[in-house]
Amino acid sequence: MIRIFAISLIGATLSLLALEPAAEAGPSTNPKASASEWEVPDPDTTGMQPAVVRLIREARGALRTRPTSPEAWGHLAAVCYAHNEYDCAEVAYRHATELAPDRFRWIYLLAIVRQHQGADPDEVIALLQRAVDRAPDYPPAQYRLGYALALRGQMAESSEVFLRVLELRPDYALAHRGLGDVLLALGDLPRAVIHLERAARLAPKEGAVVSSLARAYARMGQKDRARETAERAQTLKKSHAIRDPVHSEVLALAVNLAACEQRAERHLDAGEYVQAIPDLKIILELQPDNPDIHAALGQSYRESGRPELAITHFTKALTLKDDMAIAHFALASVFLDQGRLDDAIGHLRKTRTHAPEHTRARVLLGEALRRQGDIDEAIAEFEQAAKLGELGAQAHFYWGKALASRGDVEQAADHYKKATQLSPDHADAHFSLGFLLERLGKMEEALAHYRRAAEIDPTHRAARRLRRLRARGRQP
């Protein structure tokens, strides 16, 4: 449902008129002249998420200052569409189209909205045709036109559209698929199979294409092939898979919970922490007491170089859920970064309490304790970590460091050796082992480990050590 109100900005209109070319045929034929009087759609935002309400309000606000801007109308339309407010989207796209009748984007998006609204097919097809005329080299628009024609039963016209797309882009899988489906409906089975096979080659993981191909084989009487293809289709995901950047841009404006969760998850999985932050903040607005979101936001801030904000959110997460081992560990990591050993040790101990098999926490705890001088306690942690197995090389490496720091050189060397056995590419272990062996006078063995460390990592300090020894004439 939409509430409408008129923009009343006489001053703004006057100033804009001064910037725009003078109307040649009066206000009724110049949309820019009348745009400031157009009513701005005002969707009923009752119950909407605050972020959605803000976005709509901002888009509407932009129109107060730029009522003749097709981009401003288009943006409001897109914001409305992204949140299923189709009536609002339609009105706003129409105005964007009036203001920029030659722009592909607004006509195209208006066509999509109208189709969704179930508008008269003639109107939708005409809009899509206008869009295609303006961007004949944008295949998704052609595909939509072809599919709309098929929905109206105009199979021959639909196949012509798909053929035109294929003239432009012979490898456009969607057009092969659309054409194959339409030819199947037209009963032209041999040609349908050709195009569906091509589509399946171009998009082998697309379940819908493979399903259509199975159907085509079945219609051709090729039962075994049909069955085999059907079995493959059942293992694949089906989606419309219209890679349509223009439409995707609109959908990306969605700031509802599901959209934010999806985007945030995608960014976090890809290690794009800075990009994840806005969506996590929106989620947090809706779920202020969700410890997982606080933890994810803390992690994103930490990775983005904002440790204080990271600490705030990890602390909040732990206020909400004290046994959240992952948050204790992450907070300890920030403290370690900052050299706050006591704080770090406290949270690493809690991590260990709530997740006794958290090997990394034990290794870090041991190292923090070692740095603090609690060697025995540190060694106990390394011993436990080594038993857990997962990070055995690291455990033995730090264990060796702890022993070395209190002078147990031979025992330390044994643990470094163990570390290199468990992880032959552990450059630090090779280096530390070499260093101890050098101290023990076993120069040849020491050199071998320095060389191995330098091989693994040419920038490793082992390389410098070797250069220095060479300079001193201690190595050939």
Added chain:
Amino acid sequence: MRFPCVLVVVAAVAAVVVVADCRREAAHEPPAPEADAPQGETPWFTEITREVGLEFVHVSGAQGRLLYPEIAGSGVALFDADNDGDLDVYFTSGHFGLPERLRGDAPTNRFFRHESTGRFHDATEDSGLTNDGYGMGVAIGDIDNDGDLDLYATNFGADRLYRNRGDGTFEDITESAGIKVPEWSTSAAFFDYDRDGFLDLYVAVYVAYDPSEQCFDPAGRPDYCGPQMFKGISDALWHNNGDGTFTNVSDRAGLTSIAMPGLGVVCEDFNDDGWVDVYVANDRTANQLWINQRDGTFQDEALLAGAAFNLNGMPEGSMGVVAADLDNDEDIDLFLTHFVGESNTFYRNLGGAAGFEDASGASGLSWPSLPYTGFGAVSLDVELDGDLDLAVVNGRVIHGDLLPGTLPPAPWDVYCEPNLFFLNDGDGRFTRIEDPVAAFCAPIEISRALAVGDIDQDGDLDLLVTNIEGPARLYRNDAPREGHWLMIRAVDPQLRRDAIGARVTVAVGDRRLVRTISAGFSYLSSNDPRAHFGLGDCTKVEYIDVRWPDGYRERFPSTPVDRHLVLSRGDGRAQP
């Protein structure tokens, strides 16, 4: 389209020759059709709900928690519960105890007995139909071959089976029959898949709903969840042992290999091999076409048969389903209703084992349905011109823009949509009509079930619609008649019941019209099982062929038109 009859002159003569093998019902003999009735202003449907006392309002029990079953339900059955020759009505409804039933809630399903006066009265209390579950759908069939109709009620929760005592009152035999369907079941249908003479039961099962799951619309407003949030559940096939008990044979039959959210079900012989198959409409996943392997097992052939996905190879949110010869080519096509943004789909049967093609575009059925979420659907020859038209009821499952003229108040108003009616031009091309059928299409409500039957026994088919949180609406067919009609019961005297699954073919002029004796189709509905034929100008039927559910074929001789017939197995001439 008016159906021409080339034999109209000889038919007038032949009409006086009464064939003794065809017993005619004496009661409710309808008047002759008014061939020249004015068509311009006459509304094709008249709502007579209150006039006949069929006052039922669906209870969702919603209390603001947006629990999924609230938006799914409201089934209906049209059936002759007391064997008095007219159709009684059973409505399903919800209760206020979701998700767990609260003790002490009164059952809200209602049973209305059709009196000889033409009025209905609420006979729930003494009927024994005490279903206290959260009601969904209903299936009707004579499970014990005792000549009266029994009732199966699906629920969100345990289903119930009621045996008819013979006088239109029922007893709950769920436990003694061994039936146990504790999940969220939806549509169900009786059919005899193994030809043993006893009606078996197919139950479509939806999803493993978790009430703690909260869902939101794209603007972040709380809304009902969709099926993708939950795991689908395998449907259930119950074999009738013939001794009052049933055995769950779902696993043995091969059904448990697939777990999809089932909503609609129809049992038909789709590949014309004489054995009844099952088609299941699933929500947002592939549909199934369970082809009867004649050994107690079924194989899903939907994908290869072209009936799993639409033209574009995509699954759709299927709800209601119709199986009928929509293009008059003597095989059984499929019509499915779908979610908003997806077209309703017409799968045209290509004949024999050739499968189906999505002919929605060419049929004219796709585009008008795009803005609506369709549920119940039935085919009927509304104006008796010899082809099957389509009625569809709509109503959203997620809220949308408020439509003007919406009947229910908030919060239900944003789920309401108008209904659709399509007129067949004779060969499977349809035109949406609005004005003549405004009474049926115009009420903007959240409609779900749609049942069809000749409620006033006047030879045309009437419609009954249920609405969530709204009144059921009964529409009398007043369409100007463009032809004659015939309504046929096919009865097997040995089984003492309607021959559910029998294929009836009526030869008129140069055409053969095909219908099936079937009650289970649409959405959550059970319908008048009689085969109804609009005959156009034809005043005489050349012959009637019946293929009985066990494959035995008989031909019944010429008969006059405009009457209800009962064809009894054994009274016809055996056919090869």
